[in-house]
Amino acid sequence: MPREAEPSINERAFILQALQENIRLDGRSLEAYRELNISFGEEYGVADVQLGKTRVLTRISSSITAPYPDRKFDGVFTITTELSPIASPAFEVGRPSDLETHLIRTLETTLRRSSALSTESLCLLAGTAVWSLRADVHILDHDGNLIDCACLATLAALRHYRIPDTSVSGGELTVYSVDERDPVPLALLHHPLCVTLNYFEGGEKVVVDAARVEEQCAEGEVVVGANPQGEVCLMQKGGGGEVDAVVLLRCVDLAVAKVRELGKVVDQALVEDAKRRDKGGMSRELQAENAR
Amino acid sequence: MPLDTSTYHLSLLRLDGRRWNELRRLSAQISTQAAADGSSYLELGNTKVICTVAGPAEIRGGQRREGAERDNAAVMVEVGVAGFAGVERKRRRGDRRTTEMANIITSAFTSTCFTHLYPHSTIQINLHILSQDGSLLAACLNAATLALIDAGIPMSDYIAACTSGLAPPNPSNHDSADPLLDLNGMEEQELPFLTVGTLGAGERVSVLTMESRVQVGRLEGMLAVGVDGCKQVREMLDAVVRRRGERVLASVVS
Numbered sequence: 001m002p003r004e005a006e007p008s009i010n011e012r013a014f015i016l017q018a019l020q021e022n023i024r025l026d027g028r029s030l031e032a033y034r035e036l037n038i039s040f041g042e043e044y045g046v047a048d049v050q051l052g053k054t055r056v057l058t059r060i061s062s063s064i065t066a067p068y069p070d071r072k073f074d075g076v077f078t079i080t081t082e083l084s085p086i087a088s089p090a091f092e093v094g095r096p097s098d099l100e101t102h103l104i105r106t107l108e109t110t111l112r113r114s115s116a117l118s119t120e121s122l123c124l125l126a127g128t129a130v131w132s133l134r135a136d137v138h139i140l141d142h143d144g145n146l147i148d149c150a151c152l153a154t155l156a157a158l159r160h161y162r163i164p165d166t167s168v169s170g171g172e173l174t175v176y177s178v179d180e181r182d183p184v185p186l187a188l189l190h191h192p193l194c195v196t197l198n199y200f201e202g203g204e205k206v207v208v209d210a211a212r213v214e215e216q217c218a219e220g221e222v223v224v225g226a227n228p229q230g231e232v233c234l235m236q237k238g239g240g241g242e243v244d245a246v247v248l249l250r251c252v253d254l255a256v257a258k259v260r261e262l263g264k265v266v267d268q269a270l271v272e273d274a275k276r277r278d279k280g281g282m283s284r285e286l287q288a289e290n291a292r
Numbered sequence: 293m294p295l296d297t298s299t300y301h302l303s304l305l306r307l308d309g310r311r312w313n314e315l316r317r318l319s320a321q322i323s324t325q326a327a328a329d330g331s332s333y334l335e336l337g338n339t340k341v342i343c344t345v346a347g348p349a350e351i352r353g354g355q356r357r358e359g360a361e362r363d364n365a366a367v368m369v370e371v372g373v374a375g376f377a378g379v380e381r382k383r384r385r386g387d388r389r390t391t392e393m394a395n396i397i398t399s400a401f402t403s404t405c406f407t408h409l410y411p412h413s414t415i416q417i418n419l420h421i422l423s424q425d426g427s428l429l430a431a432c433l434n435a436a437t438l439a440l441i442d443a444g445i446p447m448s449d450y451i452a453a454c455t456s457g458l459a460p461p462n463p464s465n466h467d468s469a470d471p472l473l474d475l476n477g478m479e480e481q482e483l484p485f486l487t488v489g490t491l492g493a494g495e496r497v498s499v500l501t502m503e504s505r506v507q508v509g510r511l512e513g514m515l516a517v518g519v520d521g522c523k524q525v526r527e528m529l530d531a532v533v534r535r536r537g538e539r540v541l542a543s544v545v546s
Binding site for chain 1: 389391392396490495498499500504505506
């Protein structure tokens with residue numbers, strides 16, 4: 001079974017002792033994120049997020065399928081993850097590890113079960129045709145904090161994606177290609193993001209956005225999924241050393257503040273991408289929507 | 293049929309007649325399976341879980357383990373949901389949800405049990421869910437605690453778990469949303485809830501999962517109610533273990 005390198009005893013002692021003086025390995029504060037770069041592809045719906053050395057690429061694609069028989073009015077939204085050895089020697093292709101299950105469950109709960117994407121808006125013809133949206137998350141580089149990075153990438157890709165316009169008349173469904181009508185953005189009800197916090201010394205020191213080596217030395221982690229409106233949609237502390245309940249509540253408050261910051265970074269990246277696509281300022285003229 | 297919670301704030305009684313801070317009937321027995329190293333059977337309302345523990349045992353051939361873990365016992369958890377456990381018969385295999393539950397239970401007990409006492413061995417926990425009606429993770433954690441104690445595996449304290457949720461807000465006063473303790477199956481489907489597991493009777497939280505959308509301000513209330521409920525659960529688990537201990541002592545002494 002492939003393994004990744006464990007931190008040596010010296011490294012571990014150094015990290016723990018530095019944390020006692022509130023110093024991290026790369027000089028960040030305990031609550032600071034690493035440098036975050038979001039870039040989009042040429043096509044709509046491709047987002048590449050780099051958080052320090054961790055890199056995740058998400059691609060959104062859509063197709064029309066029949067809905068589930070017990071949910072005739074809902075579209076289908078699936079998230080799949082790819083953890084391959086390209087990211088870390090610990091990953092194996094084809095064998096879902098615990099980390100992969102955890103990652104995919106966290107993404108699903110934050111983005112799908114919290115109704116971030118309104119599945120009813122994906123319904124075209126009730127019972128016969130619905131959009132099936134698929135988010136493929138590829139982990140390209142693993143240096144800690146995969147969950148936050150993957151969530152950022154998936155949310156950015158969802159906000160970036162444009163789905164082909166459709167119309168229904170008299171039971172007939174017409175899907176317009178890109179040449180006929182501009183594709184439309186997805187109906188996202190809220191923009192949830194995840195924040196992973198690792199804790200040391202029984203909850204005394206809480207660290208945001210841990211690098212891989214910090215994760216390996218941590219006693220445990222708490223994942224909080226929230227949206228900028230102050231709603232928490234996921235909280236997961238799956239074992240590890242025990243913490244005081246008060247510390248957990250503090251973690252949640254910290255996470256909500258961080259989600260607001262991250263949300264602004266995503267907004268900024270989307271605005272810049274729109275400007276880049278909008279050469280010559282013609283897109284406002286060509287838009288079919290009126291300013292109301 | 294969707295849960296009708298319109299009368300919750302009027303009568304202060306839930307659909308099954310409980311008040312907001314009442315647990316369901318928790319009854320448990322340990323040493324239910326003579327052949328296993330440790331076993332327990334736990335009923336939390338209508339949620340029924342059987343747990344057996346095998347260990348500490350030698351590692352079988354194919355399970356090579358990494359450096360640091362060789363100095364500690366490895367806790368392995370398997371969760372199986374019976375086909376007749378839910379309302380409709382469903383034979384689920386390797387469901388991602390049960391895998392995640394198993395992972396949570398594994399990491400919870402890996403840090404609580406004194407695994408450093410048993411290097412190069414495994415502790416296998418098998419959970420079978422016979423009937424599910426809410427609070428599934430909590431019932432599994434409680435049953436596993438009892439079975440581990442029956443197997444004689446030293447732990448720092450009981451892991452007592454229960455769920456707490458949020459009642460729908462009063463239609464006339466939108467700010468008041470009371471927390472509820474120990475949700476049953478129907479309530480879990482409709483209301484936001486969280487599962488919390490504490491280590492012993494204090495405020496040290498060992499497991500916490502929440503998968504529903506809740507305003508940040510309400511979390512404190514839910515967590516406080518949950519931790520309180522865990523204290524009550526711990527008392528009951530302790531009583532079960534002591535009862536069994538007394539019986540064993542009585543049979544030996546006489």
